[in-house]
Amino acid sequence: MIEVKHVDKSFDGNHVLKNVSAVFEDGKTNMIIGASGSGKTVLMKSIIGLHRIDNGQIEYDGRNLPDMRMKEIRLLRREVGMLFQGSALFDSMTVLENVMYPLEMFADTTKEEMEARARYCLQHVDLKEQSYGLPPSEISGGMQKRVAIARAIALQPKYLFCDEPNSGLDPKTSLIIDRLIHDITVEFNITTIINSHDMNSVMEIGENIIFINKGEKAWQGSKDDIFHVDNQDLNDFVFASELYKKVKKANA
Amino acid sequence: MNIFQDTGKYVLLMRRVLVQPDRWRMFFRQFPKELEKLGLQSLPIVIIISVFIGAIMTIQTKLNTENPLLPTYSTGLVTRDTLLLEFSSTILCLILAGKIGSNIASEIGTMRITEQIDALEIMGVNSANFLILPKIAAFVIMMPFLVIFSMAVGLSGGYLVGVFSDIITTADYLLGIQYAFIPYYVFYSLVKSLVFAFLISSVAAFYGYYAVGGALDVGKASTNAVVNSSILILFFNLLITNLMLN
Ligand SMILES: Nc1ncnc2c1ncn2[C@@H]1O[C@H](COP(=O)(O)OP(=O)(O)OP(=O)(O)O)[C@@H](O)[C@H]1O
Ligand SMILES: [Mg+2]
Numbered sequence: 001m002i003e004v005k006h007v008d009k010s011f012d013g014n015h016v017l018k019n020v021s022a023v024f025e026d027g028k029t030n031m032i033i034g035a036s037g038s039g040k041t042v043l044m045k046s047i048i049g050l051h052r053i054d055n056g057q058i059e060y061d062g063r064n065l066p067d068m069r070m071k072e073i074r075l076l077r078r079e080v081g082m083l084f085q086g087s088a089l090f091d092s093m094t095v096l097e098n099v100m101y102p103l104e105m106f107a108d109t110t111k112e113e114m115e116a117r118a119r120y121c122l123q124h125v126d127l128k129e130q131s132y133g134l135p136p137s138e139i140s141g142g143m144q145k146r147v148a149i150a151r152a153i154a155l156q157p158k159y160l161f162c163d164e165p166n167s168g169l170d171p172k173t174s175l176i177i178d179r180l181i182h183d184i185t186v187e188f189n190i191t192t193i194i195n196s197h198d199m200n201s202v203m204e205i206g207e208n209i210i211f212i213n214k215g216e217k218a219w220q221g222s223k224d225d226i227f228h229v230d231n232q233d234l235n236d237f238v239f240a241s242e243l244y245k246k247v248k249k250a251n252a
Numbered sequence: 253m254n255i256f257q258d259t260g261k262y263v264l265l266m267r268r269v270l271v272q273p274d275r276w277r278m279f280f281r282q283f284p285k286e287l288e289k290l291g292l293q294s295l296p297i298v299i300i301i302s303v304f305i306g307a308i309m310t311i312q313t314k315l316n317t318e319n320p321l322l323p324t325y326s327t328g329l330v331t332r333d334t335l336l337l338e339f340s341s342t343i344l345c346l347i348l349a350g351k352i353g354s355n356i357a358s359e360i361g362t363m364r365i366t367e368q369i370d371a372l373e374i375m376g377v378n379s380a381n382f383l384i385l386p387k388i389a390a391f392v393i394m395m396p397f398l399v400i401f402s403m404a405v406g407l408s409g410g411y412l413v414g415v416f417s418d419i420i421t422t423a424d425y426l427l428g429i430q431y432a433f434i435p436y437y438v439f440y441s442l443v444k445s446l447v448f449a450f451l452i453s454s455v456a457a458f459y460g461y462y463a464v465g466g467a468l469d470v471g472k473a474s475t476n477a478v479v480n481s482s483i484l485i486l487f488f489n490l491l492i493t494n495l496m497l498n
Contacts, residue, residue: 077376
């Protein structure tokens, strides 16, 4: 469980996060949603400590991140996996080497065991053997996301962060990736946090949803509640597309 | 953009770079690749430039000093000392600052803007150490070999002038490059080149590591890396020359 309490963050006078508090639960796909520029990525990067926050607490099962020294943060991060907006695969390594990298850096097992673990993770995300020897630039965007997920779970993380996991993917592939993240979360009981502005993902896997509006937490709830909320900003966000307007009409 | 702020940031970065790697095994996997990329792959440009400069310097010196009072060995001597003192260290490093500096800055800068550095940090890796230390170590170790190589090739360039033209005889040239040889000059050149190698690789890594934005900014970072490491080379050249030759 990750608890965020009264977090503030600004960049040179630009107040991006304003007194944000939220709870992210184990074994659930927690989602941070909001319009472009609302501060989702900044919130996520603050939670992991890539940005230093100005005020507040970020507790990983009781351990407060802002109090930690760099060394402790590094140790904590070995329990963290992250999926970046652009996959962030190492382009000087092959697919298999990418997944093996965190193991080689931190696991105390033999090379054979590492490779076996990497192959297990790659199979788990449905990646075929033929692509293991290729550099990331030679596989499709959807496959890159899969590799990135495999790399993120290689060290069996307790916490998984996904920044817009389906940006740049077609709707069908997006769905597959969303479900993959959800299944992994449940299977390994991970605290997963997903950034998204895609309502399809929200409806598919949103269990604990936090809506960020202009840097403030404006709402928190589940996907079942999201259609019946009396919050203008949230409604504007949810029913931005014609499709969801129609869904709303049909429901009414 | 503040020079003091940047210097402080550079020092802090170097403190993260110059520590023991998390895993030596990973360091030694990266290190030979860098030796090849930064060292061996620089050989062709070192050869081409050194041989031409050696030849041209011999021709120019001879043509511009047509004074019967000057001894015949003077051309070889001037060529040799210029190569040993300045060309094969300072000028060569200025050229390599362009090649190696832009290479390192753009490689690390690209990793920064595509979030690969963030990915390393998230794993708990000291990204500065993992990415930068092998490059600095490899380039600093290769540099003396490149310098010695440049000296040898440059001297052969002058010799070729003797062989292929009537401007100077090979006998005069060979006498000149051996006349009053001071081995300390080679040592001085090597010391300088080690400092320059460190400057080129670390300054380029600094600009790449702190690149922000997109592809255009990576280009800017690599321009900044080349310009600023060149200025630093000239400045340190003055400093070291004062210390070692005065
Ligand atoms: N490193 C930074 N330095 C200064 N300002 C930043 C930085 N990162 C983000 N910001 C600012 O914070 C605000 C929120 O940005 P953020 O990237 O969190 O938005 P987002 O909700 O993730 O948007 P998107 O959905 O487009 O990814 C923006 O106004 C941005 O300019
Ligand atoms: Mg974002």
